[in-house]
Amino acid sequence: MSQTKQPQTDAYNLILEAIDIGVFKPGDRLVESDLADRFGVSRTPIREALQRLETQSLLERDGRSLIVASLDHNQMAELYVVRRELEGLAARLAARHANDEEVSVLRAMVSADNALVNDPAALSRANRRFHKQIHLASHNRYLVQQLDLVHRTMALMATTSLAAQGRGEIAQGEHDGIVKAIEARDEPGAEKALKDHISVAFMTRLQQDASARERSG
Structure with missing residues (x-):
């Protein structure tokens, strides 16, 4: 029905x-x-x-x-380049513009999501919410629109990098560092923390893909 x-x-x-x-x-x-x-x-x-x-x-x-659709290696690499730059900008602007309530929400998200490190699917959903909250805290509607498109395309990846052994706990530590920089109004620090976070996620995904090719070969 x-x-x-x-x-x-x-x-x-x-x-x-x-x-x-x-x-x-x-x-x-x-x-x-x-x-x-x-x-x-x-x-x-x-x-x-x-x-x-x-x-x-x-x-x-x-x-x-x-x-x-699915993404080939080159498309994935191109997507991560764009995502890294846009997410970094969002973190920088969030450190500049986020109000105290928005920062408190980010802090609460990190605390709550720590309980999900052994559940990649749930942590992946929580991860999207966390990043979306940073996008909104940038207070730039055009940046939010572009990041929405990037994150929609991320859904075309069959697996999440958070499924890699130990990645969930590491990612949560990275999220904590991002929020600390935003709390401190450290614009370059927030940008760097989020860019580094995306770089590690990309490297993790590359390692996942290499392992998958080895198994299938």
């Missing part, structure tokens, strides 16, 4: 969220009729949403079918 009818304009966000949380993974085929039934909307907004997602390179063609 389909879900309660959703406003037609929600079709794009419904599919996007399903990709983001891993309901649909890279390589999965998306069928209009199946999506319309799943989300309780008509096929027209589903079709429009799929076209929009294809334009954004989140979906790609496989013959006549649309599938969730």
Whole structure:
């Protein structure tokens, strides 16, 4: 049975969220009729949403079918370069503009997320919330828009770097350092801490991919 009818304009966000949380993974085929039934909307907004997602390179063609896109090595490297610079800028601006309440929320997030270091899926969701909070604390709407696009594309990676052995605990320590710099209004320190955090995440993902290739070879 389909879900309660959703406003037609929600079709794009419904599919996007399903990709983001891993309901649909890279390589999965998306069928209009199946999506319309799943989300309780008509096929027209589903079709429009799929076209929009294809334009954004989140979906790609496989013959006549649309599938969730995947990133090759070069695309992943390019994405991390952009992410590192934009996230660093967000941290710098957060150190400059975040109000006391926003800093308190970031601190509370780090404390709460420490309990998730052995649950990569839950920690990955918490990690997205943490980074989003920094984006918002930058108080720059255009930067937030660009980072939203970057993070949507990150969903095309089949695994999270937080699944690597010991990475969760290390990442939480890095988050703590980022928040300390923001609390201290240390703009260059916050930028460097977040850039370093992204660099370590990228190296971890490269190591994961190398191990996966070795196993499959």
